[in-house]
Amino acid sequence: MTTGEEKAVLQTKATTCYTKIEDGSIVTPKGFSADGVHAGLRYSKNDVGVIYSDVPANCAAVYTQSHFQAAPLKVTQESIAKEGRLQAIIVNSANANACTGEQGLKDAYEMRERCANLFNIEKHFVAVASTGVIGEFLKMDKIRQGIDELKPQASKEAAVEFQQAILTTDLVMKTSCYEVVIDGEKVTIGGAAKGSGMIHPNMATMLGFVTTDANIDSESLQSALKEITDKTYNQITVDGDTSTNDMVLVLANGQAGNKQLNEKHPQWNDFKAAFQMVSEELAKQIAKDGEGATKLIEVEVTGAKTKQEANVVAKKIVGSSLVKTAVYGADANWGRIICAVGYSEASVEPEKIDIYLEDLCLFTDNSPQAFSEEAASEYLKKDQVKISVNLGVGDAAGKAWGCDLTYDYVKINASYRT
């Protein structure tokens, strides 16, 4: 049920090549600092933030596959295209600066320039990110003032200021940090993310920022990010809506002092395993904090013909409005699960499918199983539930994460702008 590559990861897990840093953040890797301030785009919460690296860092990025990339994404891509390195990321919340035409692009350039001036660095070392309402112009007077007030520090408190500054309808901050020893040197990977609605990433997520002091070339970093994005950020969904502003940025400043990482490095898989853990934790935190959500839903699909099909089926199940409402109602209505499998485009045969809620078998041998509705309902009341589906037609596996669909999702989104 596991491929060779996955076994390798499981084995490295077994030998715990990486360690979770419970109170770690984006400033835990050496040479990174951050800050966030209240500029007045939101009523009282922070709304402008920055991540800063003491030296230009190698970088990697993935962006939304929407046809309508927001202005900040265009500016960020232009920055990275120049030299492949970044030293600062300037972010605002409350306004996505998307579908804002020429004015929007001008504003994103101004954010980049003002941030570059603040740190006296080249413009193309600055990335720009925005999140919030689509189609309104930025209040640049407030943004300017906010940027000028930023004073990045390497403290936990400063990281929290940043984490707060990137939230919109999010209820909780999303952060994760892991460390892995490479060439005898401690390499740390920290991440921060936001995302609660309009979450159905395609090749990227809402905003995700990962810092690491690893010494790694940009090409290898991009390759690892792409591979990991497909297994993590791209496997979450809240409402099936792909944003115009999705972006994950990774900065690697090399301060850890390990030998340069690439595919041929003997510990390449160790680095990737830790990087994947940070990404998976951020992705799950976004799914769990989905708008109106009361719980995280994890769907694991095994026995698929290909990994891609396993991922597709898992995401179809976790994205089904009917599955999401059934989980909210603690109703083990597995017919909706098999229905979602049925309309996915994967190779499936109804008579070979098994469906489990944790250890409880709901469907096997092409027949509904007698199970305790009470036990199933009790299980579904937990704040984290797992649905397992074995397709029985192959060896490949995949996972996806989402959340339940609740009254509060409707409430939040029926009045988002008011």
Place this chain on the structure above:
Amino acid sequence: MTTGEEKAVLQTKATTCYTKIEDGSIVTPKGFSADGVHAGLRYSKNDVGVIYSDVPANCAAVYTQSHFQAAPLKVTQESIAKEGRLQAIIVNSANANACTGEQGLKDAYEMRERCANLFNIEKHFVAVASTGVIGEFLKMDKIRQGIDELKPQASKEAAVEFQQAILTTDLVMKTSCYEVVIDGEKVTIGGAAKGSGMIHPNMATMLGFVTTDANIDSESLQSALKEITDKTYNQITVDGDTSTNDMVLVLANGQAGNKQLNEKHPQWNDFKAAFQMVSEELAKQIAKDGEGATKLIEVEVTGAKTKQEANVVAKKIVGSSLVKTAVYGADANWGRIICAVGYSEASVEPEKIDIYLEDLCLFTDNSPQAFSEEAASEYLKKDQVKISVNLGVGDAAGKAWGCDLTYDYVKINASYRT
């Protein structure tokens, strides 16, 4: 903005080749009768129904594209395969007889046989349809009793008994009837449908039944059904979930006495136009009665490169949870509309798009437009709203229909089985 074919339909509309029969139904075409009874699958409402034709009728059918077609669909396909004709359709609600393995298939065959015996007709002249909960076995004792009680009549009251028997979470009955004069003979087309949740048809819809006394060969009828299904049933969505039981069946018994219809008949487009009206009205009625819905949303896309792309974009917009909740909240959050255009796979250029709410322009010339939020909000409070998007890159047009996403959708689906 309209293709040649659409212009032809518009022209026939202008000369009103067809007439709406306000109180018409599936028994208005000559030679059809129907009935519905309460067999005990639901608490008090009708749950077993039948449509009967005095003579074997030519037929056409489209089915769900789910990998998991329910047992009744398999039996119906087997019936039609034998001779291409049907004389009766036996239907039950409350239970979909889907994912029920060998027992389910046996039960569907028994329904077919019992119905054939009731009318003393060949088994393969009977189609079987079921709708309701997935994964539970039919209570066959009740079904048997229900079938035996059926006494089809050609009265309006009998048609209503049938229309009620096919509903599940539907709040209203769906029916439509048009008449068109072909070769000097009055040809009538009547339809009944059900559908409220798990509505995102792919090649078919939830249950739809169309009767006509037209004289038409099965091949031409199938070709017209396929073409019309793509523009009507396949363009509605309630929750993005495609059912295991979707099916539209059309019976044409030839009693009108027109010369046999086919593509070469000079009035082929007249017949298709009337047939399309019946199908579009049924589709819109299903969308408007979507689970928890308070209003019908129509999305019209013009200026697309191809009709298929116009349809895809229209369906993406009307299917977006964020658009649906915004409409429920009477919030003209057009950013969510353009976002849905952006993640569709159609050829689009942001700077060429216009977005309108009825006559109110929200976005054009690549810029948000100043508009009266009050006027927009008032408009969105109507029980039928229209969103128009001109992509500005071609001549093709398409429409889709859906409904708003409300607290009641969550309420209904968090407790469907209880």
